[in-house]
Amino acid sequence: MSEQAVAQVPSDGPVDPALVEEQAYAVTTFLNGVMVRQVIGDPRLETAEELTRLLHALVAGVAASHHVHASQV
Amino acid sequence: MRLWPAGGCSSLLGTSRTPGWGALPRRDIAAGIHAALLVDALGAVAARLMRRQVSDQCRLAPPDYCWLVRTTSPLFGSWFTLFVSLGAAVGLGYTARVAMKRKPNVEERRRVLCDARLRSLLWRAPGTHTPQGGTTGGASRRHYVVVLSDPLCVIAGNSRAVAELDAAEFEAVTRQLPQSETATTTLALLAQIVMRSASGVGLDRSRARYELAFHSRRDACYDVPSRTTLRVRCIERTGCCAGAVRRPG
Numbered sequence: 001m002s003e004q005a006v007a008q009v010p011s012d013g014p015v016d017p018a019l020v021e022e023q024a025y026a027v028t029t030f031l032n033g034v035m036v037r038q039v040i041g042d043p044r045l046e047t048a049e050e051l052t053r054l055l056h057a058l059v060a061g062v063a064a065s066h067h068v069h070a071s072q073v
Numbered sequence: 074m075r076l077w078p079a080g081g082c083s084s085l086l087g088t089s090r091t092p093g094w095g096a097l098p099r100r101d102i103a104a105g106i107h108a109a110l111l112v113d114a115l116g117a118v119a120a121r122l123m124r125r126q127v128s129d130q131c132r133l134a135p136p137d138y139c140w141l142v143r144t145t146s147p148l149f150g151s152w153f154t155l156f157v158s159l160g161a162a163v164g165l166g167y168t169a170r171v172a173m174k175r176k177p178n179v180e181e182r183r184r185v186l187c188d189a190r191l192r193s194l195l196w197r198a199p200g201t202h203t204p205q206g207g208t209t210g211g212a213s214r215r216h217y218v219v220v221l222s223d224p225l226c227v228i229a230g231n232s233r234a235v236a237e238l239d240a241a242e243f244e245a246v247t248r249q250l251p252q253s254e255t256a257t258t259t260l261a262l263l264a265q266i267v268m269r270s271a272s273g274v275g276l277d278r279s280r281a282r283y284e285l286a287f288h289s290r291r292d293a294c295y296d297v298p299s300r301t302t303l304r305v306r307c308i309e310r311t312g313c314c315a316g317a318v319r320r321p322g
Contacts, residue, residue: 027260031267038271039279051264059260 019066026062027055235281242269242278 034051037043045051246265270279 027263031263034267035270035279036283038267038276039283043271045268048261048264048268051268052258052261055260055264056258 016066019063022066023059023062026058030055030058235278235285238278239282242266242275 034045045054243266246262246269269275
């Protein structure tokens with residue numbers, strides 16, 4: 001589901017499966033951390049919109065990092 | 074019989090040594106106890122217990138100014154210990170004595186705790202595997218034996234229930250989101266689900282999910298076939314079932 005979610009995010013070029021997998025891994029891990037914080041009673045996020053913004057930023061950041069890494073290789 | 078060691082109960086609290094038998098007038102003792110109860114919430118709880126249940130069983134003995142307490146249960150005995158320690162913390166000059174203390178039935182208490190733990194273990198899997206037996210206290214003096222289905226079945230049943238509830242939650246969120254937003258980004262859907270799991274029943278389910286994850290990883294080391302019947306021995310001394318699961322024979 002995370003792969004589907006990040007695949008729906010608009011990108012500049014063609015969809016890179018490796019990038020999608022990396023983004024999905026980052027999103028899943030981040031959401032897992034958010035939920036752990038909720039479980040232990042330390043929620044920092046208040047609204048779903050805030051979390052959505054962070055997820056988009058995370059996906060964009062991973063994509064930028066992926067492109068930079070690919071250009072260096 | 075002294076309730077505390079020779080250093081007095083104040084030694085356990087890190088304060089000065091309790092002087093000994095009562096040299097203070099009764100009204101000073103009462104005032105000190107009252108002050109101690111006012112400054113400590115636990116003391117307030119103890120005071121409520123004293124007023125409600127046991128006020129008629131405590132009295133001050135004029136010759137020695139010591140407390141004489143006739144306990145009715147081990148629980149009350151513990152509360153009285155707290156009560157006396159609070160009084161000693163403010164420097165009261167008396168020593169607690171127990172005139173007639175009922176012998177605590179440790180065996181019965183452990184049995185009750187053990188049975189409660191086994192019951193919770195037995196009935197925590199709703200609608201999945203009916204327990205095939207019950208507690209049989211006569212099997213051994215030091216052990217309670219209960220016949221359970223596979224503990225992995227219990228974990229699987231709980232996991233299935235959590236997964237079903239998660240699926241229902243997912244469908245509910247999908248229906249509630251605007252169609253346009255659902256079409257554009259699934260990240261918003263994920264965020265909505267995560268935020269709904271931060272409170273109420275969602276939070277309980279999140280906690281259950283993580284507990285199940287840890288248990289499934291831990292109990293996987295048993296490598297038990299799904300139809301195996303296990304005997305769970307609950308060691309009475311610790312009152313704890315964890316770590317006592319063994320294969321029969």
